[in-house]
Amino acid sequence: MYDVTEVRRDFPILSREVNNKPLVYLDNGASAQKPQVVIDAITRTYSQEYANVHRGLHYLSNLATDNYESVRGKVARFLNAASEDEIVFNSGTTEGINLIAYSWAMPMLQAGDEIILSVMEHHANIVPWHFLRERQGIVIKWVDVDSTGALDPQAVIDAITPKTKLIAITHMSNVLGTKVDVKTITQAAHAKGVAVLVDGSQAAVHMPVDVQDIGCDFYAITGHKLYGPSGSGAIYIKADRMKQMRPFIGGGDMIKEVSKDGVVYNDPPMMFEAGTPGIVQTIGMGVAIDYMMDLGMANIAAHEDRLRDYAVAKLGGLNWIQVQGTTPDKGAIFSFTMEGAAHAHDISTILDKKGVAVRAGQHCTGPLMEHMGLPATCRASMGLYNTEAEIDILVEALELAHELFA
Numbered sequence: 001m002y003d004v005t006e007v008r009r010d011f012p013i014l015s016r017e018v019n020n021k022p023l024v025y026l027d028n029g030a031s032a033q034k035p036q037v038v039i040d041a042i043t044r045t046y047s048q049e050y051a052n053v054h055r056g057l058h059y060l061s062n063l064a065t066d067n068y069e070s071v072r073g074k075v076a077r078f079l080n081a082a083s084e085d086e087i088v089f090n091s092g093t094t095e096g097i098n099l100i101a102y103s104w105a106m107p108m109l110q111a112g113d114e115i116i117l118s119v120m121e122h123h124a125n126i127v128p129w130h131f132l133r134e135r136q137g138i139v140i141k142w143v144d145v146d147s148t149g150a151l152d153p154q155a156v157i158d159a160i161t162p163k164t165k166l167i168a169i170t171h172m173s174n175v176l177g178t179k180v181d182v183k184t185i186t187q188a189a190h191a192k193g194v195a196v197l198v199d200g201s202q203a204a205v206h207m208p209v210d211v212q213d214i215g216c217d218f219y220a221i222t223g224h225k226l227y228g229p230s231g232s233g234a235i236y237i238k239a240d241r242m243k244q245m246r247p248f249i250g251g252g253d254m255i256k257e258v259s260k261d262g263v264v265y266n267d268p269p270m271m272f273e274a275g276t277p278g279i280v281q282t283i284g285m286g287v288a289i290d291y292m293m294d295l296g297m298a299n300i301a302a303h304e305d306r307l308r309d310y311a312v313a314k315l316g317g318l319n320w321i322q323v324q325g326t327t328p329d330k331g332a333i334f335s336f337t338m339e340g341a342a343h344a345h346d347i348s349t350i351l352d353k354k355g356v357a358v359r360a361g362q363h364c365t366g367p368l369m370e371h372m373g374l375p376a377t378c379r380a381s382m383g384l385y386n387t388e389a390e391i392d393i394l395v396e397a398l399e400l401a402h403e404l405f406a
Ligand code: PLP
Pocket: 029, 030, 091, 092, 093, 094, 095, 122, 124, 125, 170, 172, 173, 174, 199, 201, 202, 222, 223, 224, 364
């Protein structure tokens, strides 16, 4: 039985007030709050267990290395990767996708080759591909979502041509909450020799993920949305694809030997992790993943599905709110605009006065905003500690904003 009251006690920040009101934190899509176990792990590491990793032969270096390296197995289990050697640590999804752009796509793709993106990608899964377009003459092809915000997998499959080398696609939209059938897309892509990169920044927070079942080549996650520290993250890279990659950032730790005449690289995944890594951040991410897995990803998903259904009903009752993304197959992420309100920022400022934290703006999704014909939206994004009562407070605060703007 998922006891959200007990879960909330694990997050100290949730008991604070903002603007003299209890905090209602609905900005999880941007970054999630941290449970006490993660905060304790960070404090313990810095106060008792800190040293650089992979380098020293002394006690603390070995301890820090063991703690850090144990996270690789945790991420592998979290994503159901076949081996922990398929996990590369990084600072988050942005770095993970850039790694694939520089290390895999740049050497593997040639001018005229095509990359397929959906129109709802985050800039982190757009800009690295624009680099390839600008520098190597790669062609980007866009697939639209329908009026409910759903992405038809067949539309993605139909966009594949003999020139297509990669499909880079989100598993869950950070704006609409739309889930994408990445398994069907991957199966069709692989039948045509096309690689698939999945941006799991949002999906991995809200539902169980099995990269072997999906079959994708690359799957990116970001620690700060997974209730872990900022500056942590990982990317799953299928073993065969790793063999095709060239190192991107050079420096210590990613080499076995360096002489005046040359370099012998370390074996993957270390080959793709140059320099002193985010030691404490990664250890914190491991604890956050343990925390989520202890709660159970299926339990978290069921709780958030209840929140989604409750929010759909409540927001649906406000006929002056336009919710973007009405497909039923979505996570508990709600982007909306309000009739008469000057700008999404105005709404969020009113909500903030009531202690309700939402995000307003473009959410790093310029092409999606253009597709929807909107300058910006307000976004309420829920997480494992949110409650129906908090959705009621959101609705009350929206009613106040509506009165002010009507
Ligand atoms: N992709 C999606 C879908 C996101 O929501 C985000 C963050 O908002 C990112 C990528 C980028 O993640 P990060 O900033 O942690 O690298």
